[in-house]
Amino acid sequence: MLILIMTVAALMVGGIAVTVLYQTAFEETELRLVEIAQSQARLLEGIARFDAVHSRDYPGGAKEATLSQIRDAHERYIGFGETGEFTLAHREGHHMVFLLSHRHDDRELPKPVPFDGELAEPMRRSLSDQSGTVVGLDYRGEVVLAAYEPIAELDWGIVAKIDLAEIRAPFMTAGSIAALSGLLIVALGTVMFIRTTNPLLRHLEESEQRFRSTFEQAAVGIAHAASDGRFILLNQRFCDLIGYTQEELLSRTFREITHPDDLEIEETHVRQILMGKLATCSMEKRYIHKDGSFVWINLTASAVYEPSGTLSYLMGVVEDITQRKQMEQELIRTQRLRAVGELAAGVSHNLNNTLTGVSLPAQLIQRSTEDPDIRESADQIAASVLKAQDIIKRLNESVRGTEEEIERVDLNAVIEEAIQTTSPRWKDEAEAQGIAIEITTELEEISPIKGTRSGVLNILLNLLFNAVDAMPAGGTIMLRTRMDGDEMYLSVADTGIGMDEEMRQRAFEPFSTTKQTVDVGLGLSSIHGMVTNWGGAIEVESAPGKGTTLTIRLLPWQDTPEREDEEGENQRASRRKLLIVEDDEMVHRVLSQILSKDHEVEVIMNGRQALEQFAAGQYDVILIDLGLPGVSGDQVAAEVRKKDPTVSTVLITGWGLAEEDPRLSAFDFHMQKPLHLSLIRDAVTQAIELHDARLN
Template identity: 25%
Template structure:
């Protein structure tokens, strides 16, 4: 402001100097030049600056051009008063008019600027909107289209100008769009909203929400159309996915016999989802807690309330089974629920599933009844089997005792005849020796039968057993009783198992005795005892490189009194392997053999419960 006043002062001083220089003081028009200075000052600085120039100019004129000159003493005060007064009034009008015009011009410029800014903002809003926008003539020709609209359908602005909206509207949706447009043009409606599909330039369908409005001329005639288009493809895909999920949930509920539900903990309302209450034949889709409790079997209500309260507090999971009475029918349900909680940990909502388990419960009761019946039948069968075993044992001992007595008599009389008749020779003595040998053989067979019977009964006492120690001791005994044999034997250390020690020793006794016997005719005999793991189970093996046998006859291998070699080749009764199999089977294991004539045999067995070394 100070600068404007200084400028106004200089302009006024300059105008005063020109007035003094151009005409004498006595000439008229003292204030003409000063009026111009005030007008210029007002144009430059506004009303106050113009009035400042007016007052300063009046001082200059009265000092310089009014007699007496160079003083403010005035000869004719009346004349001076009227001259100054009219000059001041004139300048007020001039400066005020100038100021008023300046304000009007300023307002006009501001209005013009605001209009231009608004037009630009409107243009920017149209062009850069995230929603597709377009203006078109009534006949469908485009007036303008923004870039979002172009991007939505994949065409450039130049390409769209050669097309109509009918060209890229899906054929199935065109009829609806045109019907609504016709109603708008007739004046039935001012605008309409529809969901429709555009065909993208690349061929895929684009779902949009279209809002179309008609702008009319002042006379009411249709002028142009405004289209606002929003891409809703993603939301449509979400809706489709939701419908698919609901349909799959409904199908899953039907297949599994489930009802899905949610509950508002505050209002205590239970609502089933996707009509799943029909799956369980529930009376309605929504229940209050009192209504649901009224359906609950009286014996289960206290349990249900207790578990629900604990689950709401977060003290336990809600996973229970209880009964509902539906249309007079008692049915069992399994119910599970999880809770949504707020920031303070308070339960807000429960999401759960309910499954009808009535059939399962009925089957469980039937199984319990069947188990009770089976246990009773097993006990009866066990008693019967025990009685049969006891009877068989008594029979075996009785038979053995009754058979041994005649054998002893036969053998005794044969020995007496041999001693009383030393002169007998040839065929008679041969007959006596055959009688004595047959009676001895018969005794061994009776002992084998008793041994086989013994290993098939009695209680099994499992204890830690070191098979390596037993095998080593047995082989050392065989070596000491048959010192002329040169046999190389190998026993893998640390072969341990949980088994009955006496039975395992008898098992190894039979297998190692067979290996020792059937390798007797092999010059460099080798016997091995080792373990191998097959399908996670430990198997113990005894192998030799002796006579072996033909695997085609292996089906007779473990049958009592069945032998694969002639008696003159290898002595024996054929009871050892049958006894060994009985011992292995009593331990819950199995036994298998592999062999080849002249190349030895391998017998492997498992005892069901191997113990790591």
Template identity: 30%
Template sequence: MDSHDKPADLRATPSSAKRLLHRSLALAGLALVVLLVLSGKWWAARSNQAVAATERAASLPALNDATGWIGLALLVVVLGVALSLGFRSIRNYRFAVDFAHRATAVTEFNQRRLMDFVELSSDWLWETDIEHRFTLMSEGMRSMANMDSAEFVGAHLWELPCNNMDAGRWSDHQQRLAKHEPFTLLISRYDLSGALRHLEFVGKPLFRHGHFEGYRGVGRDLTQRINAERELRDSEERFRTLVEGSFDWFWEQDTQFRFTRLVTSPRNEHDLDIDAVIGKTRWALAEAIGTEPHWKAHVLRCEQHESFSDFVYSRRMSDGSISWFSASGRPYYDDAGRFCGYRGVARDITAERNIQLALAASEARYRTTFEHAPVGIITLDADGRRQSVNAAFAHMLGYPRRVLLGRDFRTFTHPDDQAADDQAYRAFVSGQISSHQGEKRYVHQDGHTVWAHISVTALRDEHRGLKGFITIVEDITARVVAQRERRAAESRYRRLVDVTPDGIIVHRDDRILFANAAATHVFGAPNTTALLNTPLSRFFEKPHTEDARKSLALNRHHQAGQTLPRAQFRFQALSGTDVEVESTGVVVDFEGGPATLRVIRDISDRVLAERALQESRTRYQEVVESVNEVIFQTDLNGVFTFLNPAWTQISGHPIDSSVGQPLASFLHPDDRGRARVLFKRLNAGAAHDEIMELRIRTTEGEIRWLEAHARQMIRSAGGTIGIMGSLDDITTRKVAELTLKNVNMELEARVRARTAELEASNRELEAFSYSVSHDLRAPLRAIEGFASILQEDMAERLDATSGAYLARIRAATLRMAHLIDDLIELARLTRQTLRRENIDLSQLVEEITTEMRHESPERVVDIDITPGLTAHADRALMRVVLENLLRNAWKFSASQAVTQIAFFATRDEDEVMFCVADNGVGFDMAYADKLFQPFNRLHVTSEYAGSGIGLATVARIIQRHGGQIRAESAPGEGARFSFSIGH
């Protein structure tokens, strides 16, 4: 029977009784009518006794006849039965009515109880019609799922917005409904507040007299369970990842420190015979001698049942190799407190140990290179102070090393170069450059100037923060002096050219007709007059006099304006010295006839220079052919035009076949594009030498690294004619650099992995702290509640000491509750997502101080707020920071006659620091490091209230913003808290 059918049947019982009563009354009435009719006839017969005897005789036997009396008796019986049935029907009707009232009351009570249960439970009821539209949705949906039940009434479920359902899933659901099958459906939709809810609908079909009338069921809000299951899965996954990623083995030991269990991590690739380990101690496996100090200390620690961490030891494996392990463990006890053994983890650190040894060897090689390098090498910290210098640099300046160490990089720099050093340092600090090259001057110990070429490289951490510098210093004093001397010689030569122009003469028929002042110097005459009418042939030696005269004489074919070919002569000046001259001439008309105008240039120096140049070229060729570096020259397209023999030694390619080939054809394919860029920069007019590292492939297939130094070749008349430079074989150095770089990259990867593990552990600890803080509330409430009941109910029966104890219990629980609230707030702030925006800190300070003034209107307060101080930060979190700092200043300056609080900003090395200062009691800076730790207080609670969480909360918020916070104070002199906000 359906739950709605039973009350209807019970209510039908009185109506059935009424119908029975009506029938009984009708039957009794009919019997009464019949009885009255027969009685009337009988009465009429008695009254007519005087009728004729025949008639009376005929009638009396009818009355006295037994049959008549029987009929009368039957009539009376029928009448009695009818009356009895009537009275019985009336009694049954009254019973049915009473029973119906009682059943209705029970049904209504059960209905009310059912509705109360529905309203108070986590489920709600619903019904649909035959078209699957909702006809009923109880109000429990609003209280349980925060959704409007009216939205469902009259609608199909699939017409409502759902996040997890698509057309295919709705189609499957509708097919189940069409088959009138029970169903369970889970949907996700947003509630009235916009939160995503997960709802479960469980329904079964309704049938009445075999006809389908719809569905009836219950709904449940499974949001918390689904979210909890999801968080549980995530937590289990994090825990599993943490466990599998944190160690190689998990182990257990008994009370005799023998291994009883050894579990290998899934990621552990080390093949360890577990059966050979079980039943043995750690020092037995390592074959350790008990007298070794570190083993002796470890065994003693275990015997004292103390925890140990990262105990490092070595062990010879079955294959003869030595492996290193790091073990950590802690003792565990049973419920009775008896020592049961140790549990812990172990890691295979063989690779790390080998890397440490390799790193030590690399450090030794670096130290050897550092000490014996022919150039000066300096390392500086981020502030520019020298941390180490090698012997070459100390010798360069003439100072002992102890004098150079710890000094600023500007120390011993020439005063004229200190401004350039400062500018370069600022560029390093601001991140504009990471390397710098240039020339600078130092002041030697004896006072003379040392010229140096410096190469500075910045050392930065993974966040691009400046850690220090490495500087290479090369002494170029000799080169600078040589350049100066060369420039001075060139200047003297230019002045000589300016004051001694070429000699000019005009001659005809071997006679000098005109000579300028410069010609007197060429021919060695005291003045120009001494040269006039002097034969040119006299300046030539006897054997060559006639030949010279013929070559200088005009012939009939020469005409005015005709240029004569360039000629070079050697003659003897009037002073008796031999002079080499170069002459160019032109036929001119002079004093009525043709003559030769000749420009004579004394090239004696040039000839001598050419001879010296030839000798220099010979020496240069010998040097070029003997050096180990490749000397090359190319055209503008990078095609070799010259190579020295070192090319064949390094590359194996013959010089004859290499000249005429482009440099790029010998390079590694990955470096050819870089080489083209190098030549492009040089052809574009690079102002300095270009340096680039390139790789070539030798004839034997070997890859060798070369350091290329290239510059333009300029014509004497201007313009680039090609590229020249050198190629230095740096293969050995490059291999060492790449090896060291790979080692450093591996170390950095390990550091990042360890950092990620620590961050995950910190997040788990914060979640654990938050959960424990919540779980502590229940016992505290119980303690406080029972203490309150005892204090109220037994106040008259307790003595003063017991009452004081109860008061102290309640006060302690109250303090503990405040501490838990602060811990929860600290954990909440740690997990809260940062929402940065531009906020006016000055306005926030104004609002907070206004609230504090209203709380204590009797105090005299002088508050100085610098207006317009803004920051890009989370508004809610920054209000927590400012409120904690300002209320601390308010609290600890309460003893002053006039409280002074200031909010302002300062700049510290390009970083803005916001400050809150007061004139309160202050504190000793020796304990400043404890200020920002939870529950650490510098003043007793009786003097100043508080839980010791406020400044820890402030420090955590500032740290999450990427800033820093510090405190400055002295007892009785107030305090100042300064904080910055990261970008």
């Protein structure tokens, strides 16, 4: 083994000295052939691309046009050196067909060579989409040094070659050794290359497949974009989020699909990433869906760089958070309504107390005076109290729904009434101002709905007035009714100024309005409260300049067996002992004045003092305000019931309590402020009767 190694080493040292000159000549020739083959291939590809566009009408097609130009030029070209030439061929079936005349063949077109044969090895490799150099047999069977190159545009192959004999003539012996050594080295290198690169290629292919699978099957949207914002790669989830195809998005930038209000902050983040100030950033923003709607997403963006440090692309990972945003907005709306509800409850309580102090004296004056002027003044006071009471009622309805008794309502009939009622506004006033407003209807035959007639009329009046206000230059209002299964639908559409998205989302909040006037009432908030209380729903569609359409879903009326009212004479009880627990001086003074005519009345203004007073005396009925200093009214009532279950308790409150409020269970009867004489006397009479029944 050592001798063999030394022998090889000696031969190599000797051979190197002999072959240096030949090797230099061989390499120079080889490089020249490669340059010829590659430059000619690229030139022919360029001609082919040009002809594919500009020579389609040439007889035989663009490829024939290219070939004719090459043949024309080749006629004036002999070759290089003594044996050098380049050949051009394409494959037809199992043969290689040469397209140009050869230097060593007098025929115009050389004879085809079998593809699987031994001849024309460089051309066979070229037609197998290989590129390189080889020492092999040409079409004549001569050994040549050749550079081969495929012409991709034409499916041809080109070979630049020179007879090996021409190269080795000055170095016959040394050249033979060099050729054999070169072939051996090439063969060994080829085997080593295949053995080395095949595992690497397989690993690279598997890695690419894993990336593609992860990219396409990800549950989030993934996008690659250039520094100018142009999309260069997208997964299907990203396309599904905003409704575009990949082809459509690849011609757009992220700026084109971003909501204008979110664009500035995103641009700022992108600049910071490109400047290296941020490695990654995350933000919530809105994309514009293909259908025009907005899609809320959470975007995480970062930059991907080449090994050289240059930017490769920007990568964005997108998560759809539209549903979460809708829930957040609904929560905010609920919290706002709750806050308004608390405010409304407090305001209505104080107003009801005040109205009671005004209403009851007015009622007493109405019943006691004979003077027509005084009676008229008392009537005006009572009417004002009723109007104020209605405002308070609507305020409460806007936050917790109406408490009117549900009844059977003919929706179409109420619509006709509402149109007639509002005609002075949309017809007479509009015409006086030179404005044309038209109301049209499409009313299907539908079943009666579940609601209240006054409530439905109030809804229609509000919607019609809103529509008129939204059309300062005139327009059309369309009212439609339809029945879908067991549900009835009412829609009111106008051609007015419309609302933007933020205004539309806040349309049902109390006191929210697009009007410029002050007397707007509770608007859509009040309507929403009534409709919800009836088991229905309301939706609004609107866009700036495109009008507004409100659609209300209502439930059908279901008939129930009627109960006959049990009527009886209102028996007035004998004089009894009453305790009034009320912290509002005006209210308890008027109550005492009314009830003292028929009963013995005592007044206490504090809950704790009321319990002490109750323990010291015996009472038949106790009238209790809910909000008391010290101990609340429901606690007083509960303690009274515990100590003496026969005593009747009557709640007097200005708070708008729902029927399911647990505090009501502590009382036998309930009176809502502002109070009326008949209501007070009836409640006291019933309380006395209950007390007597408990005693028996």
